[in-house]
Amino acid sequence: MKRLIQQTVEDRLEYLINGHVMRQPQLISDAEAVDRKKELFARRHVEIVKAKAKAKLLHSTIQDDGTLHVQYLAHLTYVCKDVDDSFYLEEQIEKREAFLYNDMLVKDHMIEVDRQSEEIALVRFQDEEEFGRAFHYDRRAAVQYAETYWNKRNPAYKNFEDNCTNFISQCLKAGNAPTRGYPNRGSGWWVRPHTWSYSWTVAHSLKNYLTTSKAGLRAKMLKEAKELSIGDVICYDFEGDGRYNHTTIVVDHDKSGMPLVNAQTYDSRMRYWSYEDSTAYTPSIRYAFFHILDDASKSS
Incomplete structure (x- = not known):
């Protein structure tokens, strides 16, 4: 059984690299995602x-x-040129x-x-309010955290x-971002052992x-992805209905200057x-x- 599951994920990669017909049936959404990945890499002139x-x-x-019902994790690694x-x-x-x-x-x-869940990881931080202290955002520390924990908790x-958003909040926190707004869950950005702001998760x-x-953790909205630096954040509204449902952090750039990101939920x-x-x-x-x-930043 384990060998068959391993063959399933290998078949997906075979199709991605060489365009072969997959030997096992897949849902259309998976097949379309693989096709989009191939098209995306071709457009960027990046080769897997x-x-x-x-x-x-x-x-x-x-x-x-x-019928045997199996749940498993598939870890996919691509060497990109x-x-x-x-x-x-x-x-x-x-998770499949x-x-x-x-x-x-x-x-x-x-x-x-x-994606409607509002539950969150709760770190055991000190309870005192951090707002008011001098704030220097340590981008490299945020990225280091994102690299350390992208595939583990x-x-x-x-x-x-x-x-996903809990993970990005942890990255920002690792970059020295100050919390504020406790105990109002609808205000500020903060976490405590048994409660948290909605913005954290x-x-x-x-x-x-x-x-x-x-004040405290704050940001400037940019027009284009290529303007982002490492440690910056991207929010995604997949359906385009005005409700954002995913968050990532920029950890690097490709040779065209476009962001590469880390994320959790679907760990990437x-x-x-x-x-x-x-x-x-x-x-x-x-x-x-x-x-x-x-x-140290200028807001405009």
Whole structure:
């Protein structure tokens, strides 16, 4: 069974690299995402020269009709050759489920996350208000945190399934961003052992906070992704309905100067910022680009 699951993720990479017909059926959303990834890399003139896939079995059950239900993690690694012949690694982790009958794969797809969840990881920070102290945003520290924890959870935090904005808040915190607004959950940006602001965990609330904040953690909204620096934040409204539902942090740039980002929930490292290869992507997607400011920054 483990060998069959491993073959499933390897088939997806075979199709991505060489364009071969996949030997096992996939949901259309997965196939379209792979096609979009190929198109995105071709448009950027970036070549995927090698790919690896690892599968980790989470649990399995046998249903009444004899069908084997399996949940597993697929860790995908792409060796990317940029326009100047330099190389970098893009990585993604997907939680997937498969149904097998008589050792034949019947169905396999990525498990969608409930993006309405407002639950959050809660770090055990000191309770005193940090607002008012001098704030210098340490971008490299924020990126280092994003690189350390993109595919694992900090044991100092209680983590939940939909963890994207909580992860970005942790990165900003690691970059020395001050909290403010406690105990009003609808105000400021803060976390305590058993309570938190909505802006700490909810993508739409963090987007609204960064748009309006004039003190402590604050940001300037930019027009284009290429203006972003490492440590800056991108918010995503996949459906284009005005409700933002994902957040990433810029950790590097490709040789064309475009951002590469890290994220959780669907754990990703050095992913191209536009998310056109995501199963959540729609042509109506909207982005909000935020350059983080500090006490040494000019707000205009």
